[in-house]
Amino acid sequence: MEVKGKSSAGLFFMKFFSTWFFVGHIPFAPGTLGTLAAVPLYLLLSQLGLKCYVLSLILLTMLGVMVSNEMVRRYKDPDPQWIVVDEVIGYLVTMTGISWGISWMFLGFVTFRFFDILKLFPIKRLERLWGGVIWDDVLAGVYGNLFMRVLEILVR
Template sequence: MRPELRQRISLKNPLHFLALGFGSGLAPKAPGTFGTLAALPLVYLCSVYLPFSFYLLLTVLFSIVGIWICGKTADDMQVHDDSSIVWDEVVGMLITMIAVPLNWQTLLVGFVLFRFFDIVKPWPISYLDKHVHGGFGIMADDILAGMFALACMHIGLYLSWI
């Protein structure tokens, strides 16, 4: 992250802390990958300790609140969708794992699938990434990447590939 951006944010600010994926977005290389990795303990805790309906409700809530969190942090940084803002990756990974039986294999496949869709950005993910702005734009492409990965996970589970 450029030094002038570091001066505009603080991990002591709860919005910045969340937007930066608990600090994982400050990784010097591949912050999106580190943000997705930071989501794994959250996915595990929510999957193991929450009923499915709460997991789903929390994921929707994190998605909606993420629009504000990411938008406000981007405004504070004075940069649209800086790579250090990774709350969208956290939410994308939560979406990827909706109703997926949890084990190391499904976590690994879900991680790889989500990162694939988030990096490659096939249409319509690429369209959202380029044409939708603000907090909603930051969140939208990763929410859709999570949905693509979720669909692949469930197809893989149905076909017993995972």
């Protein structure tokens, strides 16, 4: 996604999207706040059914990869802390197909943050790939989703 020579509106959109409505510019705990900022989108998407949820997540991920790659290239930083759309995507992956409810949303939040911070193998390696800003959080979200599914089975 090349922005050079394009309008400042294009750059504004990329900053707006990559920082998830500028949440990423809050000077403390950007990953945690970015994950928290995903909750309203989760609430909306979870009401649309699983197919719409997954389709929206795929589109958001594709756009996230393109925009974050351009931001990394433009600002010459391999993983800028202010890009938090990856946390939004990771949380949505964690919550895919999980029971709806305040306790599950909170548990999903904590679970995703745990796996995102812990960076189990091979999460750290994904950061080096094209789109790695997003892909490491997608995999942390997959780990989180598997953990949540096991919990659902144990609780029921």
